[in-house]
Amino acid sequence: MEIQRKIKFEGELSRDFLDEIKEMSHCDEIDRCIQCGTCSSSCPMAIYMDYPPRKIIAFVKNGFREEALKSFTIWLCSSCYTCQVRCPAKIKITDVMYALKRKAIQEKVYPGQFTIPVLAREMYRMIAKNGRSSELWLILNLYLKSWNPLGLMKMAPTGISLLKTGRMSFKKEKIKNTSQLQKILKAVKEDGQ
Amino acid sequence: MKDYAYYPGCSLKGNAKHYEESILPVFKELGFALEELEDWNCCGATAYFAVDDRMAAAICGRNLALAEKEGKDILAPCAGCYLTLRKSNQYLANGSEEAQKILAVLKDVDCEYHGQVKVKHPLEVLIQDVGLKTIQAKVQNPLVGLKVACYYGCQLVRPFTEFDDPDYPVTLDQVMAAIGATPVEYSAKTKCCGGSLTGTIEEVGTQLNYVLLKEAKRKEADVIVTICPLCQFNLEIIQNKVAHKFKEKFDIPVLYFSQLMGLAFGLNKYELGFKRSIIPLSPLWEKIQRGG
Numbered sequence: 001m002e003i004q005r006k007i008k009f010e011g012e013l014s015r016d017f018l019d020e021i022k023e024m025s026h027c028d029e030i031d032r033c034i035q036c037g038t039c040s041s042s043c044p045m046a047i048y049m050d051y052p053p054r055k056i057i058a059f060v061k062n063g064f065r066e067e068a069l070k071s072f073t074i075w076l077c078s079s080c081y082t083c084q085v086r087c088p089a090k091i092k093i094t095d096v097m098y099a100l101k102r103k104a105i106q107e108k109v110y111p112g113q114f115t116i117p118v119l120a121r122e123m124y125r126m127i128a129k130n131g132r133s134s135e136l137w138l139i140l141n142l143y144l145k146s147w148n149p150l151g152l153m154k155m156a157p158t159g160i161s162l163l164k165t166g167r168m169s170f171k172k173e174k175i176k177n178t179s180q181l182q183k184i185l186k187a188v189k190e191d192g193q
Numbered sequence: 194m195k196d197y198a199y200y201p202g203c204s205l206k207g208n209a210k211h212y213e214e215s216i217l218p219v220f221k222e223l224g225f226a227l228e229e230l231e232d233w234n235c236c237g238a239t240a241y242f243a244v245d246d247r248m249a250a251a252i253c254g255r256n257l258a259l260a261e262k263e264g265k266d267i268l269a270p271c272a273g274c275y276l277t278l279r280k281s282n283q284y285l286a287n288g289s290e291e292a293q294k295i296l297a298v299l300k301d302v303d304c305e306y307h308g309q310v311k312v313k314h315p316l317e318v319l320i321q322d323v324g325l326k327t328i329q330a331k332v333q334n335p336l337v338g339l340k341v342a343c344y345y346g347c348q349l350v351r352p353f354t355e356f357d358d359p360d361y362p363v364t365l366d367q368v369m370a371a372i373g374a375t376p377v378e379y380s381a382k383t384k385c386c387g388g389s390l391t392g393t394i395e396e397v398g399t400q401l402n403y404v405l406l407k408e409a410k411r412k413e414a415d416v417i418v419t420i421c422p423l424c425q426f427n428l429e430i431i432q433n434k435v436a437h438k439f440k441e442k443f444d445i446p447v448l449y450f451s452q453l454m455g456l457a458f459g460l461n462k463y464e465l466g467f468k469r470s471i472i473p474l475s476p477l478w479e480k481i482q483r484g485g
Binding site for chain 2: 026048101105117133134135161166168173
């Protein structure tokens, strides 16, 4: 076993991290966290997380950039908002998780086994192209682009019953004024750069 | 009170067709002539906010502007759309430099938005605009003896919590009682079903839904009633996987509240989307016929 230092030196912490996340999440209250743990005990996903939400907030507050961005936690957040409505310090924890996801995608540091960024990206592309999402195509793309044909096979019986009951179709949904939507997306994208 | 523009979102045109097939006639019966918002686009759901919140607010801004042009508020039956549209509405009204820029972009493409649109969920409208008495008065066939587990999930009651409690909401239970059904004490009513995680991390999704199903069974519910397409989808589809993984068979029907309302209002049973249920409904029909 390699002996490694487990504690970070202060100089290794990211000083700007808190401010970046505050701005991205539109949540100024992050450093008011009292580490009470209400978020962690409310979280239905906490049992699967590598760090519970309380620790993630502490990471953000104290500049542990890699620990927060590379965590599984941010990808396991299901946006149920339970922690957010219960937080006594009024920290918008779900929005902080969203900000961390965006940051992790930007910096390309998310853990590889998660297909969630793939889902987000595929959905984004589909909407940019057609204005609406077509569930069947979204699912197909998700499994193909995340190299998971086995998962797709397992989904087949479900897919068949959905097709049978008319709840899924190969039709691609599309809006009429796609050019207007694309102009909006293009302009907002350019504004952000 | 303004009229509502019906915003179906992608799910009600896809796997949740039976939600659309039941919500429209029920609201018509209650005096709302719902017309679909002309050329609406996808709200982006939770995925879009994860990629770029400015884009998310901008594409929702287009929908809000379309409704404003029609002089209407938005009625969004999907809890995901409801939350995303409301969140974007708030974002665009927060006065920040980013919001101003997005509003300017919208204006440039003839989608000017002045923040005049409210976003509502049908349950909210039933409670705030319609009232339980009016609902009760419409009932032709009370669903006597039918035990329902009212499942609210997350995004309807959180983080925007104006019309019901975020932890222990009651309005759906009240509506179900108004149509003669018996709501059971469903303590898992706001516990998360996992949302899109059931598709991306199977293990997690199966476990979460197992808890929800088990609690409904423990309370001897005949049916789980939902207000959200993704919750409905997860709870129904997962029953196969759960049976396999936990060696426990449930076969609990998962229906939309509007389907049961339509049934109680005496609307044509064959036009309320019941045929789209994957879980067999025959025990349910027997129970309703017997009167519990």
